[in-house]
Amino acid sequence: MKPLKDEQLYEAYQKGLKKERKIVLTWQVGIAVIFFLCWEISSRLYIIDPLLFSSPSKIFDLILTRIANGSLFVHVSVTLFETLLGFLIGTIGGVLIATSLWYSNRFANIMDPYLVIFNAMPKVALGPILIVALGPGYLSIIAMGFIISVIVTTLVVYRAFLEVDRNYTMVLRSFGANQSQIFKEAIFPASLPVMISTLKVNVGLSWVGVIVGEYLVSKQGLGYLIIYGFQVFDFSLVMASLVIIAILAALMYKGVEKLEAWLMKHTK
Amino acid sequence: MTILKLAGISHHYFSKNGYTKALEDISFSLERGEFISILGPSGCGKSTILSIIARLLQHTSGDIFIHEVPIKESKEEIGYMLQQDYLFPWKTVLQNVLLGPKIQKREDEAIEDRANVLLQEVGLSNVKNQYPTELSGGMRQRAALVRTLMNNPEIFLLDEPFSSLDFQTKLKLEDLVATILNQYEKTTILVTHDIGEAIAMSDRIIMMEANPGRIVKIYDVPTELRAESPIVARKHDAFQPIFDTIWQELEKKEKSGEGI
Numbered sequence: 001m002k003p004l005k006d007e008q009l010y011e012a013y014q015k016g017l018k019k020e021r022k023i024v025l026t027w028q029v030g031i032a033v034i035f036f037l038c039w040e041i042s043s044r045l046y047i048i049d050p051l052l053f054s055s056p057s058k059i060f061d062l063i064l065t066r067i068a069n070g071s072l073f074v075h076v077s078v079t080l081f082e083t084l085l086g087f088l089i090g091t092i093g094g095v096l097i098a099t100s101l102w103y104s105n106r107f108a109n110i111m112d113p114y115l116v117i118f119n120a121m122p123k124v125a126l127g128p129i130l131i132v133a134l135g136p137g138y139l140s141i142i143a144m145g146f147i148i149s150v151i152v153t154t155l156v157v158y159r160a161f162l163e164v165d166r167n168y169t170m171v172l173r174s175f176g177a178n179q180s181q182i183f184k185e186a187i188f189p190a191s192l193p194v195m196i197s198t199l200k201v202n203v204g205l206s207w208v209g210v211i212v213g214e215y216l217v218s219k220q221g222l223g224y225l226i227i228y229g230f231q232v233f234d235f236s237l238v239m240a241s242l243v244i245i246a247i248l249a250a251l252m253y254k255g256v257e258k259l260e261a262w263l264m265k266h267t268k
Numbered sequence: 269m270t271i272l273k274l275a276g277i278s279h280h281y282f283s284k285n286g287y288t289k290a291l292e293d294i295s296f297s298l299e300r301g302e303f304i305s306i307l308g309p310s311g312c313g314k315s316t317i318l319s320i321i322a323r324l325l326q327h328t329s330g331d332i333f334i335h336e337v338p339i340k341e342s343k344e345e346i347g348y349m350l351q352q353d354y355l356f357p358w359k360t361v362l363q364n365v366l367l368g369p370k371i372q373k374r375e376d377e378a379i380e381d382r383a384n385v386l387l388q389e390v391g392l393s394n395v396k397n398q399y400p401t402e403l404s405g406g407m408r409q410r411a412a413l414v415r416t417l418m419n420n421p422e423i424f425l426l427d428e429p430f431s432s433l434d435f436q437t438k439l440k441l442e443d444l445v446a447t448i449l450n451q452y453e454k455t456t457i458l459v460t461h462d463i464g465e466a467i468a469m470s471d472r473i474i475m476m477e478a479n480p481g482r483i484v485k486i487y488d489v490p491t492e493l494r495a496e497s498p499i500v501a502r503k504h505d506a507f508q509p510i511f512d513t514i515w516q517e518l519e520k521k522e523k524s525g526e527g528i
Contacts, residue, residue, distance in 0.1 A: 167354045174322050174348040175371040175419065185367070189358045 054236040062240045076244065079210060079221040082138060083252070086145015087206035091199060093146065094153025101154070102161040102187065103179060119155060123148040124212045131217055141213030141221075148209035149202040156201075160194035161187050196260045203256050207249050270336070271455045272321065272423055273297040277330035279316055289480035290316045294330070296474060296486070298423075298455050303446075305458045305466035306474045307514070309521075313481025314459040318425045321457070322348045334423070347421035347454075349429045353412035355400035361411050362387070362396040368419040379418070386414045390444060406437035413445060417452070424449060424456040430465065442469060442498040463514050467507060468498035475514065477521055484521070487514060 036056045042048050043055035050058075066072035101108040126147060127140075134140045168186040177185065214223025222241045229237030279291040290313040298304060306314045319325040321332065323339065323346065332339040355364045365383045369375045387393045390410040400408055409429060416424065426445070430438040446469055449456050460466050466473045471494050473487040490506045501507060 165354070167350055167352070168356065170324060170348070170350065171354050172367075172371060173324055174346065175368040177371045181371055185371070186356065189356070192358075 051233070052235055054239045058236045059240045059243060062236050063244070066240070072244075075221050075225055075241075076248070078218075079214065079223065079245075080248065082141050082213070082221065083145055083206045083210045086142045086209055087149065087202050089142070090146040090149030090206060091153055091202050094150045094198070095157050095195060097150070097154045098157035098161060099183070101158050102183070108158070115151065115155060118151045123151075123209070127212065127216050130213075136217040140217055141210055144213035145206040145209035149205040152205065153198050153202060156198050157191065157195055160191040164190040193264065196263055199256045199260065200253065203249070203252050207245070207252075211245070269300045270297050271300050271302075271334065273331075273333040273336075274317075274321075275331045275333075277317070277320065277327050277332065279313070279320065279325070280328045291320075291327075292480040292482050294481070294483060296483070298457070300422075300455055301450075301453045302472070303449070303456045303458070303470045304472045304474060305460055305470040306476060307460060307463065307466045307518075308476030308481075308484075309478050309518075310461070311481075312476040312478035314476060315427050316481065318348065318427050318457065318459055321423070322346050322425055324348075344423065345419045345421035347416040347419065347424045349412055349416050349424070349426045351428045352432055353400070353405075353408040355408055355411055355415070357400055360397050360399055361392060361403070364400065364411060365396075365415045365418055367415060372419070383414070383418060386417055387411075389448070390414055404437075405433050406441055409433065409441055410444065413448070417448070422455060424454045426456060426458040428460055431460070431462075438465075439499055439502075445469075446498050463511055463518070464502060464507075465498075467493065467510055467514070468501040470494075473514065475517060485517065 039048075039053070040056050043050045043053060063072065101111060124144070127144060130140045130143050130147070134143055164187050168190065169182055172182050172186055210221075211223040211226075214221040215227050218224045222245050225241040226238050229235060229241065274297065275295050277291055277294040278289065280287045281290055294313075294317060296304075306317065308314055316325065320327045321339075334342040334344045337344075355361070356367070359367070362383060365387065366375060366380065369379045384393065384396070387396050390413060392407060392410055392414070395403060395407065400411065403411065412429070429445075430441055433441060442465060456470075458466070458469060467489055471489055473489060475484045475487065476482065477484050487510065490510060493501045493504055493506050493510075496504060
C-alpha cells in the first residue's frame, strides 16, 4: 500500500471528526424523539394516566394558546426578572462580602462560625421569615434567589482570594503597595476565573430560590403556574411550565458560558 | 561608603506549636557597588535575610541600617528578585515592568521611556506587548529584572533567580545581570546554593549553616576573578582552588551532621 500524503492524512482525520459529530448528534436527537414518542403513545393508550402525566401534544397546544393570548409572556418575564436580579445581587453581594473578609483577617475569623451555619442551613427554610419580613411580593422572591447563592459565592470566592500565590503579594509589597493596591493588582485579577465559574453555579441556584419563592407567595410567574396547575389538577400546565423553565435555565446557562468565554478572552 | 549594615540580627518564626529560630546573630555590611553571595544548605535562613532587608518581615532582634539610618525609618528603595519571575500573567510585559511606578503613582512619559530603554537593553523590546505566558523562562526572568530595575533601587536582592532555568540560559543571564548591575553600580546580595555561581558573580561569599541559621565563614573572592564577567570567571585559573575550598568546607559540615 502506498503511504498517504500529509494532506490526505489530515483530510482523513477531519472526516473522522465530522463522522463522530454526526453520530453524537443523531443519538442526541434520537433520544429526544423516542422519549416524546413513548410519552405520547403511552398517554394515548392509557398506559400512563393522561390526567396526571399529560402528553407532549397537549403541552404543546397549551403553550401555543398561552403564547397567543399573551398570558405566558407575563409569567415568563416576571420569573426571568426575579431570577436575574437574585442572581446578580447574590453574585455581587458574595464577592463584596468575600472582599471584606479578605481585607480583615480578624473579621474573617469572627465571621467564620456564622458563615458555616449559614452555609449548612437549607436556605429555603428561611422562606416564611422572608415573607414576614419583606411582605408577600417580588421582594421576598428576589431575596430568596439572593440568599441561596450569596453564601456559597462568598465562601468560594474568599477561598480563591486566599489561594492566590503569596509571591505576587510579595512582589507588590516590595514596591510598597498598600492593601487595596494588592487587591486591585493581584488578588482580584488572579481570582477572576473562579468568580466567573461561580456565575454558572449561581444561575442554577437562583432558579431554585425564585421558583421556591414563587411556590410560597406569588400570584405570577412560572413557579406560581406550577403550584396553580397542581392545585386545580391541570397537569398539562405543570408540565408546560417545567418545559419552559428547562429551556430558559438552559439558555441562561449558555449565556453565562458565552460571557465566561468572552471575559476570559478579554481579561487574561 | 557602607550602604547596608546588619548587626546581630536574629529571627524567630512563631507558630501555635512553638517557634523555630531561623537566624542567629547575623552581622555583615556592604559597601556601595559590592556584590556578595549567601551560600548554604536549605533551611539556613538565606531567604529570610533577604525578606528582612526587603522589609517584608520584621526581625525579632538586632539592628539594620541603610546609609546609617535604621531600616524602619529609611525610605531607600530595595529591589527584590524572586526564584521565579512572578510576572503577572494578566499584564503585558510592559505593564509588568511599569508595575512599581504604577504602585507608587509616578507613572509618566519619562518613566515609560526608561522602561523602553531597559527592555531594549535586555533584548525584550520586540515582545513588550506580549503576555508573559508567551515568553521563554529566560525572557521572563529578564523582564523581572527590568521590573526590579525600574524603581532604581540602590540595593538589589536576588533570591536564587537563576535556579529554575536551564544551564545555558542561566549562564547567559548571570552575565547579563552582572553586567547591568555593575553598569548601574548596584549593591547586591545574591542567595544561592550553587557554589560556582557564587564565585563567578560576587566579591565576597558568606557561608551559612542551618538550625539555627548562622554565618560560618566569609570568603573573599580573588581579585582577578572579581574583575571578570561570570562566564570568563568560571574558566579562570583562580576559579577551581576557591571552589574546592568552599566545597570541602560544605562537605565537612555535612559529615558532622550539620549539613543538608
